[in-house]
Amino acid sequence: MIRFAERFVVFFSLACTALLFFCIAVVTVYVLWRGLDAFSISLIFGGVDPLDALLGRRPVFDGLFPAIVGTLLLVVSAIVVAAPVGIATGIYLADYASPRWRVTLSALFDVLAGLPSIVIGLAGFTITIYLHRLFPGRIGPCLLISALSLGFLVLPYVIRSTQLALESLPATLRLTAPALGARHWQNIYRVLLPASTSGILGGIILAIGRAAEDTAVILLTGVVASAGLPRSLLEQYEALPFFIYYISSQYTTTQELEMGFAAAFLLLVLCGSLFLLAYGLERLLARRFVFR
Amino acid sequence: MVWNGCWRVALCFDNDMASASKIITRSLAFSYDKKTLFESIDLELPEHCIAAVTGPSGAGKSTFLTVFNRLWQEFGGGNVSGTVLLRFADGLVDIYREHLPASELRRRVGMVFQKPNPLPMSIHKNVAFPLRLAGHRKRGEMDHLVEKALRKAHLFEEVKDRLRADARALSGGQQQRLCIARALMLEPEILLLDEPTSSLDARSCGKIEELLDDLKQSCTVLMVSHYQDQVRRVADLVFEMTDQTLIRSA
Numbered sequence: 001m002i003r004f005a006e007r008f009v010v011f012f013s014l015a016c017t018a019l020l021f022f023c024i025a026v027v028t029v030y031v032l033w034r035g036l037d038a039f040s041i042s043l044i045f046g047g048v049d050p051l052d053a054l055l056g057r058r059p060v061f062d063g064l065f066p067a068i069v070g071t072l073l074l075v076v077s078a079i080v081v082a083a084p085v086g087i088a089t090g091i092y093l094a095d096y097a098s099p100r101w102r103v104t105l106s107a108l109f110d111v112l113a114g115l116p117s118i119v120i121g122l123a124g125f126t127i128t129i130y131l132h133r134l135f136p137g138r139i140g141p142c143l144l145i146s147a148l149s150l151g152f153l154v155l156p157y158v159i160r161s162t163q164l165a166l167e168s169l170p171a172t173l174r175l176t177a178p179a180l181g182a183r184h185w186q187n188i189y190r191v192l193l194p195a196s197t198s199g200i201l202g203g204i205i206l207a208i209g210r211a212a213e214d215t216a217v218i219l220l221t222g223v224v225a226s227a228g229l230p231r232s233l234l235e236q237y238e239a240l241p242f243f244i245y246y247i248s249s250q251y252t253t254t255q256e257l258e259m260g261f262a263a264a265f266l267l268l269v270l271c272g273s274l275f276l277l278a279y280g281l282e283r284l285l286a287r288r289f290v291f292r
Numbered sequence: 293m294v295w296n297g298c299w300r301v302a303l304c305f306d307n308d309m310a311s312a313s314k315i316i317t318r319s320l321a322f323s324y325d326k327k328t329l330f331e332s333i334d335l336e337l338p339e340h341c342i343a344a345v346t347g348p349s350g351a352g353k354s355t356f357l358t359v360f361n362r363l364w365q366e367f368g369g370g371n372v373s374g375t376v377l378l379r380f381a382d383g384l385v386d387i388y389r390e391h392l393p394a395s396e397l398r399r400r401v402g403m404v405f406q407k408p409n410p411l412p413m414s415i416h417k418n419v420a421f422p423l424r425l426a427g428h429r430k431r432g433e434m435d436h437l438v439e440k441a442l443r444k445a446h447l448f449e450e451v452k453d454r455l456r457a458d459a460r461a462l463s464g465g466q467q468q469r470l471c472i473a474r475a476l477m478l479e480p481e482i483l484l485l486d487e488p489t490s491s492l493d494a495r496s497c498g499k500i501e502e503l504l505d506d507l508k509q510s511c512t513v514l515m516v517s518h519y520q521d522q523v524r525r526v527a528d529l530v531f532e533m534t535d536q537t538l539i540r541s542a
Contacts, residue, residue: 176409178366180422181399181478190425191411289413 035265038258059228064263066229070237071212071270074147078211081151082158083204090162095188113156121220124149128221141222144233149217154207161203165196194289201282208274212267215241240267313379314339314482314512320374322355329355333538337529342504342513344523347533353516356533357484360514361401362387362394380481399426402475406487408467410459415451418459418470422477445473446503465496472503483507485515501526
């Protein structure tokens with residue numbers, strides 16, 4: 001009986017994993033297939049010469065180029081905001097907070113991680129209105145507010161992954177530097193943080209994915225269907241997830257829907273590239289730590 | 293932290309009989325969560341000797357070692373009472389009474405653990421690490437000091453061609469000698485060794501025992517060991533931790 005139960009558990013786990021893998025494969029392949037079908041250079045750059053568009057010599061009106069740039073800027077600025085704050089908070093929780101504070105704040109950040117993004121979007125929207133009243137004509141819905149709101153949205157991932165990475169380091173590693181005369185911050189900066197790089201970057205990769213796909217937050221804080229390339233952080237912008245949402249709810253011809261799939265394909269490629277970048281950065285940091 | 297002793301006792305040690313003792317404890321006790329691990333330990337160790345502590349597992353031998361570099365404070369909890377005096381080049385220091393920062397103390401009292409613990413860095417970086425922590429930056433001088441420490445630990449010849457290789461790729465015995473070299477980098481006056489050979493094979497073990505004899509010239513060694521025959525071979529003074537205290541063995 002026990003042997004049967006054990007076999008059943010193994011079979012069930014395997015079956016669930018296989019099912020999940022199958023679903024992911026179907027969705028990815030379908031998006032790639034439909035997207036690649038509609039994919040062309042003119043889809044990105046419209047009628048404009050790619051070089052002119054990349055150098056900013058001519059604006060692109062009927063292509064996805066501004067949306068790609070918008071998403072890229074959005075993700076990078078959200079991570080630039082969230083990473084330092086999140087890592088610092090994670091360090092505090094893992095290494096400085098008293099046990100009671102650690103439990104309380106960890107629970108709080110878990111709740112924050114579960115907060116629907118539309119709620120954070122609404123908060124961003126409210127702040128935008130307030131700022132707009134304070135500085136009429138100068139601040140409205142824009143890239144900066146979207147990036148800050150998205151940064152807030154992904155903050156818990158960075159905090160918790162930093163905290164977990166630091167807390168799961170073996171006690172022997174934790175004690176090595178103090179026994180050699182390291183002060184607490186020296187131990188964190190020179191040993192514990194470098195040793196947790198991969199865990200922290202795991203959180204940042206999760207944050208990149210979340211920031212790149214989120215539509216609810218940007219919908220309320222600055223994204224528009226047509227804006228061209230943003231010239232500053234205080235302007236409205238285009239973004240791929242919003243384009244996908246917009247085109248799939250408003251399409252009139254099959255071709256327009258195909259464009260949505262192409263945009264989804266581009267979003268996948270963009271996320272993949274950012275993941276690769278983060279992974280490359282991790283390898284680079286690890287090498288630097290070991291051999292310099 | 294609870295303190296029972298008084299600082300005048302320390303002064304009287306200084307004037308009277310402690311002139312040659314490197315490590316002195318008076319009524320030393322340690323408790324964790326109100327459970328006493330050991331108590332009433334009065335110890336006097338002369339300079340340039342190897343003192344070994346034996347005893348059953350779980351008797352608190354490792355914790356006893358961490359009393360001398362205050363490393364137990366890193367675990368949180370725990371309570372020391374009594375007096376611990378260490379004689380450094382600049383005089384007798386009461387390590388729990390005088391405001392000596394832990395980092396400062398640990399630069400003078402080196403420690404090597406039971407399991408080799410090289411940091412995930414190159415061999416060179418590992419050995420240079422304590423000096424870097426102390427703020428030394430000169431590269432040329434550092435190379436020289438790293439070589440010197442590795443030679444003291446009888447490791448230089450084996451690794452001189454791969455100083456920039458990952459330290460974790462070394463064998464267990466080499467890793468342990470690397471850790472000893474790293475601990476020697478700051479030229480500590482006292483070296484604490486927590487069962488330094490227990491995770492090594494007989495050959496590596498022999499090499500470390502050879503090394504211990506050399507170390508005696510430059511520092512006072514306090515070690516914990518499980519192996520009676522090893523203790524007999526290397527130690528000048530042997531103590532046994534039993535019934536929550538430390539007694540001198542024949």
